[in-house]
Amino acid sequence: MAEPLTLDAPAPRRCLDWLPFVLPGMLLSTWLLLTGTGHLPEYVLPSPGRAVLTAVDFVWGRWQLNAYSGTFLGHAAASLQRVALGFALAAVVGVPCGLLTGCSQWTRRLLDPTVHAVRAVPGIGWLPIAMVWFGVGTRTTVFLIALAAFFPIYVNAALGARSVRPLWVRAAKMLGASRRDLFFTVTLPAGLTATADGLRLGLGVSWAYLVLGELTGVPDGLGAVMMDARMNGQVEIILxxxxxxxxxxxLSDLLLLALFRRVLPPQPR
Amino acid sequence: MDPAFLQSCHLVVNRVSKRFVANGESLWAVRDLTLCARPGEFAAVVGPSGCGKSTLLAMLAGFEPVTEGSITLEGRPVAGPGPDRGVAFQEDALFPWLTVAGNVGYGLRLQGRSRAAAREEALRVLNLVGLEEFADYYPAQLSGGMRQRVALARLLANRPRALLMDEPFGALDALTRMEMQQLLLEVWTKLNVTVLFVTHDVEEAIFLADRVYVLTARPGRVLRRVEVDLPRPRTPDTYTDPALTELRHEVLALLLEARNPSYVPEVVYPY
Structure with a gap:
């Protein structure tokens, strides 16, 4: 019997695609070459081998190579806590505000101009005033994260709510939906995909502002380790x-994606 | 038309006009339009494109306010959209984030029924349109004809007093369209619901309806009320019934005549 004709995508390739590995391979060889031949001293760029050893030691603390040996989990936990707190604040305020802005003219006129005016100040520009208000430390970091993550979350939630087709609104009203029903049964699910995109962007921004906040002098956290290592001349730790x-x-991005996959409808439009 | 007929109607559109203002110009989409439907009757509205058919339906549904006149259902004026009037749209208006059963049970959930009760009722109505086994599919997984069936089931689950249908089968292929017409008639017979069916297809209107209102070009007015006394149940054989052909010629001639700009229609009022 002849093979049935199909218009499906070609069968997945069995062998590994080598093309994506070319550039990293070249970079690694250059790195090996530069450090191996002594062209670059260790205090500018440590060798790849040393970097790997340091990384393992940073996580497990087997060899006690330096002061940071085995401290990864503690610092990562501190950082994660700040990101989680700042991101949660941004999401809790940003999602409802964005959705309301997208579906109600009144909220839009009330919120949108101010939000976009505040957004014109770059997040970094809030650092000095945050230090004045919250002092050096965790609270400043969380404030910066929450502020910076708010904007992508708000803007995308608003976009999602505005993407609701007028026909869906008519259909829902015709089936007996009140304004409140409309928000929870149409605006929210229809805007969920765009809102999820906004949350992912917001989480990315959270990590960026975590580093900024932690660079300014907190005792723990991955950003703090970076700055501390620079002062101690431990370049490999910075890397x-x-x-x-x-x-x-x-990892946190993947976690968020897995969460969305559980919540979002399997047939997004 | 006689007062006795009006008395027997429960959906009454009384001298309704609708004016739109566009580019600083005001334009009458519908002018002095009067029609009505008896309980359980199948009424169709045909007219040239742009005669305000869809506007009329939007006013009946409560999406658009009337400029003049009044619309009442069972004596109560229509003041906004509500579950007593189910609207079938030209385009697909299912919620893509809900399953078929979720879409059909949507109105029941709004009425405060439990998830299980809404699903049970949804399955019962889906059985009526022959889609019970597709309850857990998403609309995107269905064909256009199946989606229209789900849309119909979604309306029926609310047990509306009247179904308002705005060229719901316009986007379907000829065969699916005939199937849908049959299905609609079956469901209508079973549920004894009033239907107001708007279409530009004269044959479809005559095939389905008990009475056809022929509208003039803009501004839309009722040009003639045509009684269709073809036997029921209507079957595919009805399409070739000479009586249907005759009525079709009559309505088409009316429509052609109404297109003439110098033509002044003799507007029909039921009273």
Missing amino acids: VTMLAIAVVGR
């Missing part, structure tokens, strides 16, 4: 913390 932030940030 390892950068990597750690990337990994933890990506």
Whole structure:
């Protein structure tokens, strides 16, 4: 019997795609070459081997290579706590405000101009005044995260609520929906996809502002380790913390995505 | 028309006018339009495009206010959209984030029924339109014809006093369209609900309805009320009934005549 004709996508390739690995491979070889031949001293760029050892030691503390040995979990926990708190604040305020702005002219006129005026000040520009208000430390960091993450969350939630088709609104009203029903049964689910995108962006921004907040002098946290290591001349620790932030940030993003997959309808439009 | 007929009607559109203001100009979309429907009757409205058919339906549904005149259902004036009047739209208006059963049970949930009760009732209504086994599908997984059936089931679940249908089968292919017409007639017979069916398709109007209101071009007014006394139940054979063909010619001639700009219609009032 002949093979049935299908218009499906071609079967997934069995062998690994090598192309994405070319650039990292080249970078790594350059790194090895530069440090191995002694062109760059260790205090500017440590060798890859040393970086890996430091990373392992930073997490497990096997070899007691430096003062940061085995402290990863403590610092990561401190950072995560700040991100979680700041991001939660931003989401709790940003999602309802954004959705209301998107579906009600009145809220839009009330909120939108002010929000966008405040948004014109770059997040970093809030650092000095935050230090005056909240002092150096965790509260400033959480404030900066909440403020910076609020904007993408708000803007995208508003976009989601505005993407509601007028026909859905008519259909819901015709089936007996009150204004309140309309918000919870149409605006909210229809705007959920865009809101979820906003939350992801907000989480990314949270990690950026975490580092900014922690650079200013908190005793713990991944950003604090970075700054501390710079003063102690531990370049490899700076690199390892950068990597750690990337990994933890990506993990939190994946966690959020997994959460959305449970909540969002399987057939988004 | 006689007062006895009016007395027997429960959906009454009484000398309704609708004016739109666009680009600083005011425009009458509907002028002095009067029509009515008896309980359990199937009434159709046909007219040239732009005659205000959809505007009329939007006013009946309560989406648009009337400029002049009044609309009443069972003596109560229509003051906004409500579950006593189910509206079938031209376009697909299902909620894509809800399953078929979720869409059909939506109105019941709004009335405060429990999730289980709403689902049970939704399944019962879905059975009526032959889609019970698709209860847990999402609208995007269904064909256009199936989506229209779900839309119909969603209306019926609310047990409306009247169904207002705005060219609901316009986007369907000829065969699916015939199936939907049959299904609509079956459901209408079973549930004994008043239907006001707006279409530009003269044959469809005659095939479905007990009486057809022919509208003039803008501003829309009732040009003639045509009684359709084809036997029921109407079947695919009805399409070839000479009586249907005759009525179709009559209505088409009316519509052609009404297109003439110098033509002054003799507007019909039921009283």
